[in-house]
Amino acid sequence: MPPAVEARPRDVRGYPVPAITPWEGGEPRFALTDHGRSADCARQRRCSVCDVPMPPGPVWRVVGATESAAIAAALASGEPYRNLAPTTEGPGHRACMLYASMVCPYLARPNARRGSSAERPDELTAHVVRGAVRGELGAVVGFGDFEYAVTETQVLFRFLDLVEYLPHDTADTHLAELRAELGRVR
Template structure:
C-alpha cells in the first residue's frame, strides 16, 4: 500500500478526538460531512458559523482560549490585520495540516473545485498568528453571485512561519507537539464540541449551528443569506436568541433544561458561564441584538406563545407544550 504524508506525521493530542473517515483520515472540523461520506474539498459555511460563535479551531474543533489564531496569508511584510474566508486554526493544527493536506504540502498542488480549478499553491506558504479574531461578517461571495460567505477579520500579529517544503517546519512542529497543552473546556462546551465533531450531526453541523444561532449568531447581519443557512429561516432562532440575550438566568436555564435538542440543553449554560468572556464576534452580534429584541412585559405577554394553542408545541423549538415552556410567549422584536 502506498504511504501518504499522514502515515509518518504525529497527530496532535488535541486532534485525537476527531472522527476518521473510511480511509482513516481525521475529519477536520470545517469540512462537509455526513454518516456516509466526507468531502474534504468543501468548506461548510454552517460549520464556520459555529466555529466563529464559540471561538473554535477549524481543524480540531476545540477552543482557542488564550492561544493565537493562525491564518494562511498571501501578502508579504508585516500583517497587523487580515481578513480571510477560512476560519482560523491553532498553530499545532496548522503545522500538522501543512504536512498532510495535499494542497499545503506540495508546491505543485492544484485546487480542483469548480470555481478555482487550476489554481496552484504559492511557492512559499505563509501562516501568520494573530492575537484575536476581531469580527466575522457575511459578504457576498466573489465566486458565486448572490451567495454570502463568512469572512474572519484578525488583528495584532504575534508570530509567523513560512515554508516551501514541509521538511522546513518539522522542528517547529516537534516543538509545538512538545509544548501542546490542554485548553480549558467546561462541561457544557465539551458537549457542544462532541456534537459538532461527530459525523452524523443531522446533516453538516445542523445541531450545533442551531445552538450558535441561539447563542446570538442569529443577530449577525445577513446571517440567513449565508450559503446553507436557508434551512434555519423557518424556525424562530432569533426569538430564542432574544431569550438567551435578555432573559434572566432562571429563564435561560428553564429553557435549556426543558429542551429536547441536545445542543440547546447546554447552550444556555454556556451563554451564562461565558457572559463576561464571550468571543468578540459573538459580543458584537449580541450587542446588535440588543436593539432588535424587546423584553416582554409580564403583565402583557406577547409573541408566538400567545398565537398557538396552550397544548401545542412551543414555538421556541424545545419540544415542550407552550403552556409549560413559555406561557408568557417569546418577544420577536
C-alpha cells in the same frame, strides 16, 4: 498529530476530518467549508481544524503564496503587516495549523493543485478553481486576534496583529516545530 485532531472523525481511508469540513452521503468533502460549522467555530472561538476551544490570545492560519509574499515584503521593509481584506478561512491552534500545512496536499507543496472549485464563487473565492497551483512560499502565520462576521452565505474572517511568520516551500520544514509544539501542549 495533535491529540485533538487524532480524536476527530475519520474518512474511509483513516484521515481525520477537520471541524469545518462538510459531509455529504457519509463522506467528507475536504476541499469545501461547511457554513454552519464554520460559524459555530467563529462564535465559540473553536479551532477550525480540531473543534476544541482556543484560549484568548494568538490564533494561527495557513496562507498561500500571495499573502505569504505580502507578509514577507512588509517584514522586510520594517512595516507592520495589515490585511483588512476578509477571508473565508478560519483560525486554529498553532499545532493544528502546523499539522494542516503538512498533511493537506494543497497547502503542503508549491506545485500542488486544487482538487475542486468553489461551489458558489464570489469575489473572495473566485481564485478557488480546480487545477489552480498553490504557488511558491506558503506559510503558517500567527495573529494576535481575529474578527469575524457571519453572513447568510459565508463566514468572513480578518486577522489582526501579526505575531509569527513561518514560511515554507514544502511544509515538511515545519515538522521540528510541530514536534516542539506538541511537546509544549501535552
